[in-house]
Amino acid sequence: MAGIDDYDRKILTQLRLNARVTNQVLGEAVGLSPSACLRRVRNLEQSGAIRGYTILLGGSLPEEGTTAMVQVTLAQQTQDCLNRFEAAVRGHPEIREWYLMTGEGDYFLRIQIAGIDDYERFHREVLSLLPGVIRITSSFAMRSGRRG
Known part of the structure; x- marks a missing residue:
């Protein structure tokens, strides 16, 4: 900066x-x-050094449900493909954060869903239909923590 x-x-x-x-x-x-x-x-x-302020909710709230960590691999890493993927991701509030990554997968998503049944629906109706997706690898958070 x-x-x-x-x-x-x-x-x-x-x-x-x-x-x-x-x-x-x-x-x-x-x-x-x-x-x-x-x-x-x-x-x-x-x-733009400060882009906004936010709150972090504790994971113990029952209405917060489950956190899924999802690695997504795209068919291509062209700028157009990345832009289309990110534009589509913005339309789903369940996807709380996304990161373009180095390494095996292209994106890492943090998804907040009600539970495993909700994730199955979200996987079928949303994740698998995002532009350019060829592989989805999912993990579920058992516990979370933050520094500070």
């Missing part, structure tokens, strides 16, 4: 730990006044 200095890096680190921190506390943590800190956060947002 061009134009990012040590203060910006400290701000980004603090916001990764707690995006709801006040400017007062954030400023104290990085050694800036609250107003200078706010100005830097807004600049980071405008530059």
Whole structure:
């Protein structure tokens, strides 16, 4: 990220730990006044270094269901094929994250579904019909954790 200095890096680190921190506390943590800190956060947002804020739900919520980790191999890795695949993935809220990968598969997806029966339906009606898909390998999370 061009134009990012040590203060910006400290701000980004603090916001990764707690995006709801006040400017007062954030400023104290990085050694800036609250107003200078706010100005830097807004600049980071405008530059695209910060693309948004989100919450992470605990996996223990019953309505969250099951997490499937899915590796997808495409027939081709042309830019057009990748673009069509990603556009199709965006249309399915069950697919929470996707990554273009190096190695064996082309994409790694994190999918949130109600359970194994729901995954079977999702596999049949969605995953297998995504553009360019030739192989799908699925695993299910037994436990999750996060640093911080």
